[in-house]
Amino acid sequence: MEKRIFKLLIIFFIIFFLGVFFIALKKSSIYDTKDLVGNRLENINLNHFYEDKLITEKDIKNSDFILINFWASWCAPCRIEHPFLLELNGEKKLKILGVNFKDKNENATKFLNELGNPYDLLTKDEFGKNSINFGIYGIPESILVNSELVIIKKFIGPISAEDFKYIKMILNK
């Protein structure tokens, strides 16, 4: 009897394994961030940069458009896109959510003191783990979403003059 239970357990275990593999096959797991456009952001859980609190979907939903910008003080190209972000900060329909990526607090603060703070809301991702959920490979990257948190566009690399124009165009439409 004991032996039979043991055998059944093994069989059950293997079926479970193979079953998971089978389901996994049907899911697309190709890590290609270009395909994210049109998807809705879910399970947002970011640490606030200054305070000890969590930022979730509710905190950012109250705007027509949100630009989520991933940056760090050690990232040279982030300095290039910074002026554009500062300029976008004046837009009424747009909220900019900064995610400070794998950075030290003091360096990041220094960076913002030097160059200006374009962010309406600033969060941090010290170990780069939360950014994975956004499909971030490296920084700088930015994601433009609407009030429903559906991704409109992804900007890989620093925001350029053209990207800047594009964002303006979307906002004025």
Added chain:
Amino acid sequence: MMLSNLGNILLITNIVIGFSIIYNSFKDLTIKKNFIQRRIYQLCVFQSTLVIMCFLSLIIAFVISDFSVSTVYHNSHSLKPILYKISGTWGNHEGSLLLWVIILTIFSFLFLLYNKKHPKNYRLITLIIQNILILGFLFFIFFNSNPFSKIIPIPTEGLGLNPILQDPALAIHPPLLYLGFVGSSIYFSAAMSSLVTSYSGKSFALSIKKWIVISWSFQTLGILVGSIWAYYELGWGGFWFWDPVENASLLPWFAMAALMHSVIVLEKRNLLYFWTIILCLLTFTLSVTGTFLVRSGILNSVHTFANDPTRGIYILIFLSLMIFSSLFILFKKYKFVNQNINTNSKETFILINNWFMIFYLITVLLGTVYPIFTEVITNHKISIGPPFYNTVIIPIVVLFLLLMAVGPNIKWIKNDLKNFNFLLKIGIISILINFCIFYFFKSYSFLSNLIIISAIFLIISSSRDLHKLINNNKNDFPRIISHLSFGFLILFIGLNHNFSLEKDFNLKLGERKKFENYTLEFKNLRLDELKNYKAVIGEFKIDDSRNNSIKFLYPEIRIYDNPSTLTYEASIRSGLFKDYYITMSNIDRSDYYNIKFQKKPFMLWIWISAMFISFGGFLRLINNGKKNF
């Protein structure tokens, strides 16, 4: 066009031969003679020849750039150097599957040929099972992943081989690795046959032992070459990343290493029969699981080929059939045997080795498939990286190394405790050496201390075995080489980990950067136009003020045309005791370059140690070869 037809005809003929071998073997089983019919040998020779011809015709298609063959079109280019045209044959999904079948077929033939002393029905059933495996893969190739599919109209130029695969180490990496884990198929078949025919004990152990050693040795070499490639090509400065696909090659390696030890117990003491069988079945099952994970594209890594879910389903069905049929037979034949083993005996130590291997195996398996499970069950993407493996595996390695030193000197059946004092002395010496390194060079963590002490312990005790061996001639040399080299491997990895220096900064042409005793100067930048790529080459001068030496390094950014890709080539100056390593990447819209400088001690010695581990295996084969034939 002709080659594509020829290839398809050869594939079909191979399928027919496969069936006919199975048919003839069944027929031969009913004949009451002690030897296997000549016709079966002939069919096997024919089968091996044809499958090699099939592969050759694909190689020729690559060499002459016959773009009517779809695999060639997708993975080659007429301007590619000849070596990479040839290695391109197995550098893709379809071609590498053909390599699978070649190894399955040749091992099947050699097993039949070299086991004439063993009973006829055991050999025939092994042959039948192996041919079922061969047929499974041939069907897969023919209907789903046919390397000989035609393209009409014929393209004038191919799409090219992924440039990071254009590397000599990578040209030999797949064949070596395949000899390892596809080679394990033969003892999968043999184990099944052993269960069916109730052929067990010492003679069964002898019939599979050399195949285990062959596959283990090649698997070790294959993993080594892959690591060397990753170190030189991927430009991260490491050689092991716990990438899911690296793990997939490590899983069968653990099973093989466990099997290699337990089969000795079966041979010498006629114990652990069912355990050995389970390991045989497990090794090849893990190999196919690994293949499934890599080829189906459910895991992402450097090895991901173009994705096609139907492939995944086919391999998964094949895998399921394999697992359930082997489980069915195993459960039917399994008898509980009371293993009478003394705790202080060689058997116990080998069993402990097995538990360690299984522990590593489960850890790595969990780490590899866990992200798939969480994604399927909770829809949450996670990634499991080096921290997990390092925390779980490394502390256990300490104990493993110590037992690895003690185990081989324990006697069979029952041991006395006479050499305990000696081990204590070795232990004290190892601790002293470790503290010398710690005190005079650089301090490191408590765990690193333990690792280095235990590695030195294994090295000293294996060296003593070597010394004893020279005095009385025993057949233990291969074992000592492998164990000793394993000690060195862990020692060098430990030292490398603790004495590496890594610096990351941005530099403009002409600037210099000082750190510790080094000055790094960005001297020059030039553009070279080569046959199939353009290269931006930086010139860096490293001035080591402590040793008064100057070295130049030339990292590159390569821009390939076919397919158009950007790759970063690390520049590595390898030395006897340390490597210097620089990668350079451009920063968009800026004249700064991101420079990553690394000093990596003892890299060369890591490669050499790993090479000697596998060398031990080959030596065992040569020694046994002399005895058996």
